[in-house]
Amino acid sequence: MDLERRGRIRALATALAFLSKRAAEAILVMLAIAVIAFAVRQALGDPLREIMGEAVPEAPRAALRHELGLDAPWATQLARYLVHAVKGDLGQSYIYKRPTLEVVLAKFPASFELVLAASLIVLLVSVPAGIYCAVRPRSRGARLILGLSVLGISVPVFLTGIILITIFSVWLGWLPAFGRGETVRLGIWETGLLTLDGLKHLLLPGLTLSSIMLPLFIRLVRGAMLDQLGSDYVRTARAKGASRVRVWLHHALRNALLPLIAIGGLQIGNMLAFTLLTETVFQWPGMGFLFLEAVTRADVPLITTYLVAVGLLFVITNTLVDILSLWLDPRISLDGRR
Amino acid sequence: MSAGRSRGALASVRTLALDRPGAALAAMLLGAVALAALFAPFIAPQNPFDLASFDVLDAELPPAWLEGGSRHFLLGADSQGRDLFSAILYGTRISLTVGVLAVAIQAAIGIPLGLIAGYVGGRVDRLIARAADVQLSLSTLMLAIIALALVRAGLGGETLGRFAVPLLVVVIGLAEWPYFARTARAATQVEAAKDHVRAGRALGASDATIVRRHILPNILSPLIVVATTQVAGAIMAEAALSFLGLGLPMTEPSLGTLIRSGYDLIFAGIWWVTVLPGLTLVGVLVAVNVLGDALRDALDPRLTAR
Numbered sequence A: 001m002d003l004e005r006r007g008r009i010r011a012l013a014t015a016l017a018f019l020s021k022r023a024a025e026a027i028l029v030m031l032a033i034a035v036i037a038f039a040v041r042q043a044l045g046d047p048l049r050e051i052m053g054e055a056v057p058e059a060p061r062a063a064l065r066h067e068l069g070l071d072a073p074w075a076t077q078l079a080r081y082l083v084h085a086v087k088g089d090l091g092q093s094y095i096y097k098r099p100t101l102e103v104v105l106a107k108f109p110a111s112f113e114l115v116l117a118a119s120l121i122v123l124l125v126s127v128p129a130g131i132y133c134a135v136r137p138r139s140r141g142a143r144l145i146l147g148l149s150v151l152g153i154s155v156p157v158f159l160t161g162i163i164l165i166t167i168f169s170v171w172l173g174w175l176p177a178f179g180r181g182e183t184v185r186l187g188i189w190e191t192g193l194l195t196l197d198g199l200k201h202l203l204l205p206g207l208t209l210s211s212i213m214l215p216l217f218i219r220l221v222r223g224a225m226l227d228q229l230g231s232d233y234v235r236t237a238r239a240k241g242a243s244r245v246r247v248w249l250h251h252a253l254r255n256a257l258l259p260l261i262a263i264g265g266l267q268i269g270n271m272l273a274f275t276l277l278t279e280t281v282f283q284w285p286g287m288g289f290l291f292l293e294a295v296t297r298a299d300v301p302l303i304t305t306y307l308v309a310v311g312l313l314f315v316i317t318n319t320l321v322d323i324l325s326l327w328l329d330p331r332i333s334l335d336g337r338r
Numbered sequence B: 001m002s003a004g005r006s007r008g009a010l011a012s013v014r015t016l017a018l019d020r021p022g023a024a025l026a027a028m029l030l031g032a033v034a035l036a037a038l039f040a041p042f043i044a045p046q047n048p049f050d051l052a053s054f055d056v057l058d059a060e061l062p063p064a065w066l067e068g069g070s071r072h073f074l075l076g077a078d079s080q081g082r083d084l085f086s087a088i089l090y091g092t093r094i095s096l097t098v099g100v101l102a103v104a105i106q107a108a109i110g111i112p113l114g115l116i117a118g119y120v121g122g123r124v125d126r127l128i129a130r131a132a133d134v135q136l137s138l139s140t141l142m143l144a145i146i147a148l149a150l151v152r153a154g155l156g157g158e159t160l161g162r163f164a165v166p167l168l169v170v171v172i173g174l175a176e177w178p179y180f181a182r183t184a185r186a187a188t189q190v191e192a193a194k195d196h197v198r199a200g201r202a203l204g205a206s207d208a209t210i211v212r213r214h215i216l217p218n219i220l221s222p223l224i225v226v227a228t229t230q231v232a233g234a235i236m237a238e239a240a241l242s243f244l245g246l247g248l249p250m251t252e253p254s255l256g257t258l259i260r261s262g263y264d265l266i267f268a269g270i271w272w273v274t275v276l277p278g279l280t281l282v283g284v285l286v287a288v289n290v291l292g293d294a295l296r297d298a299l300d301p302r303l304t305a306r
Helices: A002-044 A048-050 A058-067 A074-086 A100-135 A140-154 A157-171 A196-229 A232-239 A242-267 A268-282 A289-294 A300-328 B002-019 B021-038 B083-119 B123-137 B140-155 B157-162 B164-175 B175-190 B194-200 B207-243 B257-269 B273-301 B300-306
Strands: A185-186 A189-191
Touching: A002 A074, A002 A300, A002 B140, A058 A268, A058 B207, A074 B207, A100 A140, A100 A196, A100 A242, A100 A268, A100 A289, A100 A300, A140 A196, A140 B273, A157 A196, A157 A268, A157 B207, A157 B257, A157 B273, A196 A242, A232 A242, A232 B157, A242 A300, A242 B123, A268 A289, A268 B140, A268 B175, A268 B207, A289 B083, A300 B140, A300 B194, B021 B273, B083 B123, B083 B164, B083 B207, B083 B257, B083 B273, B123 B175, B140 B164, B140 B207, B157 B164, B164 B207, B175 B207, B194 B207, B207 B257, B207 B273, B257 B273
Parallel strands: none
Antiparallel strands: A185 A189
């Protein structure tokens, strides 16, 4: 009894140690990203242009440069950049004449809702399809699904978007081809999920973004299920008389979730890239679309702020995936050897 | 010995063709596309990079089989009057070149690292594995987008366009070495434990000789499978980057650039400028992926045992 309690306390302590190690890693990564962002700003940006515009003679420029401390050694400037960054000040956008963080964050809901819609579609389709392909590997349906998944993996996401637009917007005229449509403001969050028009606008981009992830996840679910179905405990469960469906869903799927989440977690970066591509095709006013606009117009503060924001998103989601797999797996060893 | 091996290879190619007509078809299609791309200057009716040879009157001509099409423009023309058939041939050439060269870089980095990790083991192995993990968790496409976007923001679109091919090759090539490293490492570990390697060591062969003569030749087949899938990935990455305007410029279009240039026209009902290069791209990618899947299945001992 006492032994069990002590064991539990020790498990809790290792879990805490694991989490604090992860948090420290996350902070280090963010620091590295901020330093890169600073270096990019130093190399490409001219802070004076942010303030004065371009048509100002050299003498007042030099005066202001000195006043702002821009002639200080780079280490001082880096420290100042980091202090400002922690306070949420990442500079002013050339295009929008507003704080860049504000500009980027205002676009976050659009990107988030697009990713949410796509993830829902992926989840609702890939799990049943993957299980089916694993339990009936030789059936015609499974072959069809796997064949289609090779096709799906071979069609670049921007092309899927263009094809969907051609069919459903240009030829049939059923669905809108660009923008978010009518949105509703909930505090700081601008949502397109509450109006019919917003949902209509979301449908094609959501489908497009899910199409690139679906084949991968169907294969992942299938692979993980195949591994589990071949294992001893599944055979034992069948032998003791558990029904087929119960074994699939209750035993195998539950254990297949873990590798799924681990490998799915590796896709976060790709998801960001695919979201950017989808946003470009549908002129979806999200963060990726904003980034490309910033690149074409050489808005360096906005570019670097996007880098920091995307880095933060990446670190947060990765940490969440780690915590999720920790929470799901009772056997995980928490001392760093997984 | 070597004659026996090549006869074995021929036999396995024949079995592959008979067992998997899809894969054989894919291989033939790829061969045809590669040849067409290689001999593009001799096949193409027009030089799609020579802007002076275009005629605005030909702009947006539909493909030959549609009403208003001309037999001189088999697949129609784009908004500048560029012959699409020629543009697609040259575009495929660029896409394949970037894909193959980028994968060559990946292999050149990944395979030696994998061999070292698998053969030496211990701390070196852990270090390389960790680096591979970190590299894999960062998305290649995202890194490439950011890298090229910074080049474009810093040096301007024109400079980016001029150095697009080497830049794309290096950016796509540097990021994906871990796939080769992991495969090479796992295969090396299996191979290094085998008798012929131990015998070689007992006979006093140096580590370099063992790796080069006894391990590398025996781990080539899984590496070929990786290379196939990686080529598909690299071609797709190139197309995506060019579509975003971060790759090849309109004066020297790749398939991705052509798709981008035709994108605005689909709303005017001019679909061929986008769809035909798109279909070419998908055709190449499907063929490479089908071939990769077939190779993987053919070389997977777990599947042949069943």
